[in-house]
Structure formats: structure tokens, C-alpha cells
Amino acid sequence: MRKIHAFSMGKTADGREVTGYTMYGENGMRVTISDLGGVIWSLLVPDATGRLTDVVAGYDSVADLEASSGYLGALIGRFGNRIANGQFTLDGKTYTLYQNDGNNHLHGGKVGYDSRIWDVTCEDGEEPALLLSYLSPNGEEGYPGNLTVQVTYRLRSDMALEIHYVATTDQKTVLNLTNHSYFNLAGYASGSVLDHVLQLDVSHYLETDAELIPKEIVPVKDTPFDFNSAKTLRRDFWVDDRCPALKLAGGYDHCLCFEGWERGDKQVRYRGYLEDRSSGRRMELYTNQPAVQIYSANFLEDDGNRLKGGLHKSKQSALCLETQCMPDSMNHQGFTPCTLDVGEVYDYTTVFKFVNLK
Numbered sequence: 001m002r003k004i005h006a007f008s009m010g011k012t013a014d015g016r017e018v019t020g021y022t023m024y025g026e027n028g029m030r031v032t033i034s035d036l037g038g039v040i041w042s043l044l045v046p047d048a049t050g051r052l053t054d055v056v057a058g059y060d061s062v063a064d065l066e067a068s069s070g071y072l073g074a075l076i077g078r079f080g081n082r083i084a085n086g087q088f089t090l091d092g093k094t095y096t097l098y099q100n101d102g103n104n105h106l107h108g109g110k111v112g113y114d115s116r117i118w119d120v121t122c123e124d125g126e127e128p129a130l131l132l133s134y135l136s137p138n139g140e141e142g143y144p145g146n147l148t149v150q151v152t153y154r155l156r157s158d159m160a161l162e163i164h165y166v167a168t169t170d171q172k173t174v175l176n177l178t179n180h181s182y183f184n185l186a187g188y189a190s191g192s193v194l195d196h197v198l199q200l201d202v203s204h205y206l207e208t209d210a211e212l213i214p215k216e217i218v219p220v221k222d223t224p225f226d227f228n229s230a231k232t233l234r235r236d237f238w239v240d241d242r243c244p245a246l247k248l249a250g251g252y253d254h255c256l257c258f259e260g261w262e263r264g265d266k267q268v269r270y271r272g273y274l275e276d277r278s279s280g281r282r283m284e285l286y287t288n289q290p291a292v293q294i295y296s297a298n299f300l301e302d303d304g305n306r307l308k309g310g311l312h313k314s315k316q317s318a319l320c321l322e323t324q325c326m327p328d329s330m331n332h333q334g335f336t337p338c339t340l341d342v343g344e345v346y347d348y349t350t351v352f353k354f355v356n357l358k
Contacts, residue, residue, distance in 0.1 A: 003128040003155075009034055010062050016117055018062050023128040025155040028052050029354070033153055036062065037114040038075035038132050040153075040181050042308075043161065048280030048358035055281070057182040057300075057318045060308050068305040070297075071180040074114035075151055076107045078136060078143045079338070080178040081255070081293060081327030084213045088330040090144065090172060090339070097142040102211055107180070109141035113149075114180070129154040138171065145171030147340075160353035167346035175340045176325050177348070178289075182297060182318035185276035185283060189311050193296065193319050194237060199230035200272035200285070200292065204257040206326060210248055214255065214328055217335070225256060227272065233296060233319065250298035251316060255326055261290035261336065268349050274319060280358040286351040289323035290336045323350045 003025070009018040018036045025031075027050070032041040041059075044052045058072050059065045065072075086097040086105035098109035107114065118132040129152055136147040152164040165177045184193050205225040206214035220226040224236035224243050239246050245254065258271055268288045275282040285292070297318045307313060329335035340346050 002124055003126075004122045004124050004130070006122070009036070012036065012062055013066055018117070019120070021120065021122065021130055023130065023153070023155040025128070026157050026159055029155065029159055031153070031155055031161060033130055035118050035120045035132070036065075037116065038118055038151055038153075038179075039065065039114070040073035040179070043181070045159070045185075045281060045354045046356065048356045053187040053279070054308070055183055055185050055188060057184065057188040058308055064305060068303070070182075070300055071107055071114050073181045074179070075118075075132070075177065076180050076322070077113035077149065077175070077177045078108055078141065078147065079105070079174055079176045080107055080180075080322060080324050081176065082106050082211075082213055084328050084331055086142075088174060090174065090330070095142055095144060104211060104213060111141065113177075118151075127154055127156050143173055145169040145173035147173060147175070149177070151177070158353060159355070160351050162349065162351045165346065165348045167340065168344070169340050170342060172339060172341045174330050174338050175346050176329075176338055177346070178293075178322040178324045179350070180320060180322060182300070182320055183274060183283065184318045185274060185281040186279050188307070188318065189309060191314070192316050194234035194316055195232050196319060197230050197232055197275040197277065198227050198272070198294075198319070200227040200256060201259045202227060202256040203259045203261070206255040206257075207245055208248065208254065212249060212253060214326065214332065214335075217257065220256070225254060227256070230275075237296075251296040252294045252319075253296070253298055255291050255293050255324075257291045257326070258289075264290070264337070266347070268351070274321065275357070277357070280356050282355040282357055284351075284353040284355060285321060285323075286353065287323040287349065289325065289348050289350065291324060291326055293320065293322040293324060293327070295320040295322065323348075
């Protein structure tokens with residue numbers, strides 16, 4: 001029995017054909033991903049009783065996706081997160097990028113990887129996989145180098161969705177790939193995510209300015225960004241004068257650095273979990289990335305474009321866990337490395353593994 005089903009999702013506004021792929025896994029788990037932006041459209045996961053629920057926010061159609069913002073479920077590149085003033089200098093040369101977030105460059109620019117049609121190869125079997133490939137040409141969105149990218153989504157037999165990123169370049173460049181899925185483990189239509197429990201093995205976070213550009217690396221101890229002991233997102237959700245960093249962002253929208261990030265260890269490690277106790281779903285996080293941007297959907301507000309099933313957008317209705325290097329890292333000494341040179345291989349993996357608690 002085939003475990004991958006391909007189907008037409010229609011066309012983009014400029015006439016490009018979009019294909020969706022549904023992969024079927026253990027215990028009814030299944031995920032639908034498109035060649036447009038590598039978007040995770042749905043992720044159905046059983047709860048403690050075996051009931052399947054879609055745990056990622058998203059849209060019903062390509063037209064809805066194109067009319068909206070927020071990068072829901074998409075692959076992000078060439079550089080995820082923000083770059084101050086849309087500029088960086090590499091080997092003495094300054095590169096200017098598109099400014100699509102006020103003065104800054106965000107998530108790859110005007111037409112990032114989230115808007116590209118990727119080539120897809122299906123790998124059927126007990127652990128089905130989609131191999132998405134894209135050649136990002138020299139100068140695209142202002143970045144140097146012809147970059148060859150392959151992202152593999154694999155639905156593993158242990159109820160895990162694995163995302164493996166590999167890239168090479170013919171010219172020194174900067175690179176920071178991630179996925180921007182919005183998780184609500186009670187189900188994407190179930191309301192606030194603030195009662196979810198989060199535990200992360202983190203030592204530092206990045207303090208930002210009013211434009212959410214990082215300023216300095218700060219220990220998490222005695223701050224709302226300390227998730228070493230499990231707690232609800234609500235517990236320290238201080239969007240007031242008690243925590244100016246949270247107030248500026250309207251909630252969590254910060255880069256947290258995993259314990260030992262400064263060592264540059266490339267081993268995939270268990271880093272923590274997100275948990276909804278009402279459904280008994282836990283999502284464990286494994287990665288070899290040095291950091292994770294946690295984002296509590298502070299800008300996901302009703303703009304007239306509805307989510308799946310006609311659902312109104314609402315703030316804090318999901319949580320993003322975007323594994324990555326530090327934002328704007330090329331413009332700061334002491335931040336995580338983010339350059340890729342000729343002959344090097346960018347090779348990172350993130351795994352979202354689902355466990356039932358009851």
C-alpha cells in the first residue's frame with residue numbers, strides 16, 4: 001500500500017500549478033505538504049484516546065495562503081528571522097536585501113522560499129519521505145551565491161516528523177533555514193495556546209530592540225524565558241512593565257539559545273517538549289540547531305482572511321518553535337556562525353516527535 005498520495009491543489013495567482021502530498025504514518029498520523037513553499041498544510045496526530053486532530057494552523061486553499069501573511073507552515077529562507085536594516089557585510093563587501101519588515105529584512109525577503117515552487121521527489125515505504133529541492137540563484141533577494149537546497153520531510157514510524165536541511169553553495173553566503181509551523185496540540189481551532197506546557201533546555205535568550213532586532217545575549221535565569229523547568233506559557237506571560245522584552249513583542253517572539261550553544265555541537269539532541277494536558281499530546285523537540293525562536297502568534301489577528309474551516313485568526317492561538325541560528329547573527333560578534341562557504345555542507349535536522357501521555 002502506498003503511503004504517499006499526490007493531488008492537485010490548483011494554481012497560484014500567477015498561474016503556477018501547485019501539488020499537495022499527503023504522507024500516511026503510524027496510528028493514523030498523516031501530514032499534507034505542498035510543493036509551494038514546502039508548506040505543512042495539516043498534521044493529524046492521535047490524542048490519548050486515538051482521536052485524530054489537526055495540530056497546525058493553516059489555510060484551506062492556495063488563494064487563501066497567497067492573500068495572507070504569517071508564513072504559516074512554510075519553509076523559510078534564505079535567512080530565517082530578521083536582518084537589521086536589510087544589510088550585511090561578507091569579506092568586505094556589503095549586500096543589501098529587501099526590507100519587508102519596516103527597516104529590516106525578514107524571512108528571506110519579498111519573495112522568500114515560502115513562495116517558491118520546489119521540485120519534489122517521493123520516497124515511499126514504511127517511513128515515507130518527500131525530498132524538496134530548490135536552486136536559489138546568485139543575487140536572489142540580494143544574497144550572494146548559487147545555493148542548492150534540499151529539505152527532506154520524513155514521517156517516521158515512531159510518530160515523528162523529521163525535517164532534514166542540506167545545502168551547498170558556489171560562493172560564500174549566509175544561510176538560516178527553518179520551518180514556520182504554528183502548533184496548537186489541542187487542535188488548531190481550539191483557542192488559546194497559553195495553557196500549553198513548555199520545557200526547553202535553554203541557557204540564554206536574545207534581548208531585542210523595539211524592532212525586534214537582537215541587541216545582546218542574556219542568561220534566562222530569573223526571566224520569563226527560563227523554560228528549563230516545565231511551565232505553562234501563561235505563567236510568565238508578562239506583556240507589561242514587569243518584562244519590557246515581552247511587552248515590546250506583545251508576547252513571546254524571542255530567540256532562545258540551547259544549553260551549550262557556544263560549543264557548536266552538531267549532534268541531534270533532545271531539547272524539550274510542548275504539551276497539551278487536556279488532549280494528552282506531547283510534542284518532543286530534537287535538533288542540532290543552536291537555538292529556537294519561540295513565537296506565540298502575537299501578530300496573528302483577524303485581517304479578514306480566515307484559517308481552515310473559516311476560523312478567525314486570533315493572537316496566542318498557536319506557538320511556533322523555529323529551530324535556527326541566531327537572527328541578525330552576521331552583524332554581531334559572538335553570535336552563532338551563519339556563513340556557508342564553497343565546499344562546506346549546511347546540514348541540520350529538526351524532529352517533532354509525538355507522544356501520548358495518558
